Amino acid sequence: MLELLDVSKTFYPGTVNEKKALNQINLKMESGDFATIIGSNGAGKSTMFNAICGTFYVDEGSVLLDGEDITYVKEHHRSKYIGHLFQDPMKGTAPHMSIEENLALAYLRASSVGGKFFGRISKREKEMFREKLSLLDMGLEDRMKNPVGLLSGGQRQALTLLMATVVTPKILLLDEHTAALDPGTAKKVLELTKRIVKENKITCLMITHNMQSALELGNRTLMMDSGNIILDVRGEERDKMTVDDMLDKFREGIGKQFDNDRILLSKVE
Template identity: 70%
Template sequence: MLKLHNIRKTFNPGTVNEKIALDGVNLELKAGDFATIVGSNGAGKSTLFNAITGAFIADEGSIILGGEDITFKPEFQRSRVIGHLFQDPLKGTAPNMTIEENLALAYLRAGRAQRATFSRISRKDKEFFRERLALLDMGLEDRMKQPVGLLSGGQRQALTLLMATLVTPRLLLLDEHTAALDPATAEKVLALTSRIVAEQKITCLMVTHNMHQALELGNRTLMMDGGRIVFDVEGEERSRMTVDDLLEKFRQNAGQQLDNDRILLSKTEK
């Protein structure tokens, strides 16, 4: 489903602020793979997502999605087939528009038919929105005419997740999408995520700072450091691993200890 070949990106090249953000990243995801990604700040996780979504064009390398070369496609075209959630719950929605209007924008943007963005929402579409909102179990199906700005952070993030998957994307990117939420709300949004990804068989990459989530969610775990993927595990080997095993693999492959406080503190979280 996704193939990254030798993706490289350097910011501010040739200056004192030069930063190699992606250093020859190679990755292949099969259809339906759900891979978690862990790594310290600056490891290249969010930059990798931005390269995939087209926020910038990589200096080198190629990106193939669903058999299509999207290396030089603009971001707005990629957004029709790639869902992207951010850590900030406020980023994924338009606060002054209603819940229904936000869903309509997402639905039409991702429409596969030609000129879908110039279509109108039908009564049948609105019923579909209501049915999907009811699955969130937050009562939002009865508030479709209310501005999104009145919702809590958790409700907005759940709505953003629904918007990103209203039309099943080829790829879903989750960039620590529960990190800014309180623990109870984060757990609920994470459960919704797991359910939607499983039901729709979505190919997914999820950045997390929680080491338990990294091993328990999905079917594959990646670790990044210095703009590279330093460890990639799945299958039986992954099922036998503990958090300490994962940290040791990072030390062996990256040549240093993982020193991110949030990640290390998550060893005691469950």
């Protein structure tokens, strides 16, 4: 479904601020894979997502999605088949527009109803929005005319998740999408995520700071450091792996201790 072939990206080349963010990354995701990604700040996790989304063009290498080379496809075109959620619940929605209008924009952007005007969402499509909102179990189906800016962070993130999947994307990128939420709300949004991904058989990459979640969610775990994928485990090896085992693998691959306090503290959450 997704292939990154020798993908590299350097920011501010030739200056004192030069930063090699991605260093000949190679990654192959099969259809239906759900991979969690963990790593220190600056490891290249979000940069890899931005390379997939087309936020910038890579310096070297290729990005292939569903067999098609999208390396130089513009970001707004990729958004039709790539879903992307951010850590900040304020991103991804228009706060002054209603819940219904936000869903309509997401639906028209990603669906095949080319040339359809914003005001021409049919009654059937509005009922479909209502039905999908009811599955969130947050009462949003009765607030479709309310501005999104009135929603709580958890409600807004759940809505953003629905917007990203209202038309099933080829791949879904989750960039610590529960990190800014309180523990109870984060758990609910994560359960929604697992259900939507499973029911729609979506290929998914999820960045997380929780090491236990990184081993329990999905079918594959990646660890990144300094623009490289240094660990890629799945199957029986992953099933038997503990958090301490993963930290040992990091130390073996890099020759140093893992130094992200936020992630290390997740061991005792």
